[in-house]
Amino acid sequence: MIDAGSSATYEPGTVTAFVAAQFYLVCLEDGGFLAMSGKCTHLGCAVPWDKDQQKFICPCHASEFDISGNVLSSPAPRALDLFEVTIVNKNILVNTGKRLERTRFKAGQPVFPEIVKNRNKQ
Amino acid sequence: MKKGRTSPGFIRHIHPVSIPLKALELKSTWALGGISLILVMLLMGSGALMLFVYRPFPAYAYASVLELKNQYSFGQMIRNMHYFAANLLVVTVFAHMLRVFFTGGYQGQRRLNWIVGVYLFCCVLLSCFTGYLLPWDQTAYWAVTICINMFGYIPGGDILKGLFVNSHGVSEKTLQLFFTLHTTGIPSLMILFMGIHFWKIRKAKGVVTSGLNLLTEAEKPVMVKTNPHLLLREAVATLILVAFIMVLSFFFDAPLGDMANAGLSPNPAKAPWYFSGFQELLLHFHPFFAVFLIPFMLLCTLFYLPFIRFKHRDIQDEGVWFISSRGKKIAVAAVLFAMILASAFILVDEIVPDVQTWLPGVPVILSEGVIPFGLAALLVLLFHFWMKKQFRLSDAEAFQTSAVFLIITFMIFTLTCVWFRGEGMKLCFLGGCG
Numbered sequence: 301m302i303d304a305g306s307s308a309t310y311e312p313g314t315v316t317a318f319v320a321a322q323f324y325l326v327c328l329e330d331g332g333f334l335a336m337s338g339k340c341t342h343l344g345c346a347v348p349w350d351k352d353q354q355k356f357i358c359p360c361h362a363s364e365f366d367i368s369g370n371v372l373s374s375p376a377p378r379a380l381d382l383f384e385v386t387i388v389n390k391n392i393l394v395n396t397g398k399r400l401e402r403t404r405f406k407a408g409q410p411v412f413p414e415i416v417k418n419r420n421k422q
Numbered sequence: 423m424k425k426g427r428t429s430p431g432f433i434r435h436i437h438p439v440s441i442p443l444k445a446l447e448l449k450s451t452w453a454l455g456g457i458s459l460i461l462v463m464l465l466m467g468s469g470a471l472m473l474f475v476y477r478p479f480p481a482y483a484y485a486s487v488l489e490l491k492n493q494y495s496f497g498q499m500i501r502n503m504h505y506f507a508a509n510l511l512v513v514t515v516f517a518h519m520l521r522v523f524f525t526g527g528y529q530g531q532r533r534l535n536w537i538v539g540v541y542l543f544c545c546v547l548l549s550c551f552t553g554y555l556l557p558w559d560q561t562a563y564w565a566v567t568i569c570i571n572m573f574g575y576i577p578g579g580d581i582l583k584g585l586f587v588n589s590h591g592v593s594e595k596t597l598q599l600f601f602t603l604h605t606t607g608i609p610s611l612m613i614l615f616m617g618i619h620f621w622k623i624r625k626a627k628g629v630v631t632s633g634l635n636l637l638t639e640a641e642k643p644v645m646v647k648t649n650p651h652l653l654l655r656e657a658v659a660t661l662i663l664v665a666f667i668m669v670l671s672f673f674f675d676a677p678l679g680d681m682a683n684a685g686l687s688p689n690p691a692k693a694p695w696y697f698s699g700f701q702e703l704l705l706h707f708h709p710f711f712a713v714f715l716i717p718f719m720l721l722c723t724l725f726y727l728p729f730i731r732f733k734h735r736d737i738q739d740e741g742v743w744f745i746s747s748r749g750k751k752i753a754v755a756a757v758l759f760a761m762i763l764a765s766a767f768i769l770v771d772e773i774v775p776d777v778q779t780w781l782p783g784v785p786v787i788l789s790e791g792v793i794p795f796g797l798a799a800l801l802v803l804l805f806h807f808w809m810k811k812q813f814r815l816s817d818a819e820a821f822q823t824s825a826v827f828l829i830i831t832f833m834i835f836t837l838t839c840v841w842f843r844g845e846g847m848k849l850c851f852l853g854g855c856g
């Protein structure tokens with residue numbers, strides 16, 4: 301289990317690397333969180349996030365993935381793997397022991413922080 | 423020494439007392455098998471020396487290679503010799519195999535020895551592959567990561583993969599296994615196979631030589647004494663080879679990158695050159711085809727080769743390079759065809775967008791696998807039957823022509839990957855390769 305801190309510290313549309321644990325914490329535009337494996341689904345190279353192009357680009361055989369992990373350019377056969385995310389009291393926990401393989405991004409994969417009712421007052 | 427004993431006893435375990443003069447001609451064998459043997463001995467010697475310093479643990483391996491380099495006199499030199507001998511061995515063993523193929527030395531009573539040779543070839547490649555990881559630098563770590571992940575595309579490959587890696591990928595488990603295979607498992611197998619190999623050569627009364635089969639019982643080939651005619655040549659070849667490796671090792675160092683870093687893949691991440699042909703295939707075909715089906719078919723062909731019965735092939739052309747003078751001319755034509763077609767294939771595949779973009783929704787195994795592979799296979803078959811008809815080739819000649827075509831294609835793929843692939847594995851030319 302890796303404690304990624306408070307969900308409020310992540311801006312929508314950003315990607316944060318957890319280098320030692322080899323995953324990316326992605327905060328999508330709608331505020332949903334994904335913990336995405338940093339290993340290319342083609343042959344396992346470490347894929348860096350290219351902030352300018354807003355893509356993950358694999359240095360080994362040039363596969364490309366979008367921010368949600370979908371394949372933009374082969375040879376990668378499927379979207380980047382996910383790790384289980386749980387958010388308790390706005391605190392994000394990532395279970396890197398649980399790897400979820402998927403073909404593509406689907407609604408339902410991102411995890412949202414509990415809706416805080418008095419958000420407007422903050 | 424007893425009268426009539428012409429060479430020291432132990433040599434007579436390996437060589438006969440006398441051999442046909444013809445077998446001594448350089449063009450019968452190009453001495454490639456012998457050179458390979460010497461290289462293996464050099465590898466065992468230099469490898470054994472490195473074992474005094476090298477430590478097979480991820481935390482220490484890289485440091486121990488540095489220690490070898492900095493703190494031991496001639497440590498770097500020994501490592502360089504191991505490196506150059508290993509790389510040269512891949513070349514000489516491959517060339518040796520081609521020599522045997524093109525002189526028809528895999529037929530008749532030599533059939534089994536061809537199979538042993540294929541095993542030896544596999545051992546050499548596996549030695550190189552397992553040795554490659556040991557320095558634990560970035561190149562080693564990522565090349566092995568990529569190769570092991572290839573198992574994921576092979577039926578049942580996940581089980582195999584599980585033998586080599588744990589949940590952290592390439593790790594201490596991988597290193598320990600590779601180290602043991604590299605220093606104990608594979609060398610033991612090689613010694614065993616080499617023993618059988620040399621014994622079988624004697625059983626077949628030496629190497630294939632043209633014309634000897636045609637002599638009648640009464641005619642005897644011209645024979646010369648092994649000592650000194652063969653032994654002297656062997657001694658000279660050994661000295662030249664060892665000197666060559668030593669000079670290389672004196673002036674050039676074996677590469678050593680930064681220490682392995684699991685969070686950062688180098689760009690481009692290239693396989694060692696002897697696997698580059700397959701890496702280039704990966705850029706064109708789905709991994710199931712590039713690293714499983716195609717190598718599997720090649721291996722099956724190698725094993726099956728001595729058991730193919732070609733029509734009109736008889737022992738007269740055993741030992742004749744390229745079967746006949748016509749076979750030789752057609753082989754040259756096949757080389758030219760392969761050079762043009764293979765380069766064109768690579769260029770076209772770079773320019774034309776993936777089948778994926780024309781037929782979205784088609785599964786990748788079809789768009790990246792079955793369709794391009796089918797097209798390529800069709801091209802090869804067309805070439806085979808067109809050449810056969812055009813030049814009225816015999817079955818054996820036609821097979822040889824297509825084999826030349828495929829071998830040259832593979833070499834072009836290898837060279838392309840080594841020289842013309844730059845950042846992101848995109849095609850690049852000379853200056854632009856960075």
Ligand code: HEM
Pocket residue numbers: 462465466467468469470472473476487501504505508509511546549550551553554555556557604605609612676677
């Ligand atoms: C039989 C043929 C052999 C081949 C083709 C071979 C090939 C290789 C290769 C390619 C490397 C990596 C070198 C580098 O990148 O610097 C290596 C490293 C190594 N090999 Fe071998 N090897 C062979 C036999 C042996 C034997 C018999 C031993 C020990 C008894 C041995 C011990 C080592 C050690 C300790 C290393 C790590 C040190 C280093 O990387 O410089 N090798 N080998």
Ligand code: FES
Pocket residue numbers: 340341342343344345358359360361362363375376
């Ligand atoms: S490992 Fe990423 S494209 Fe091959």
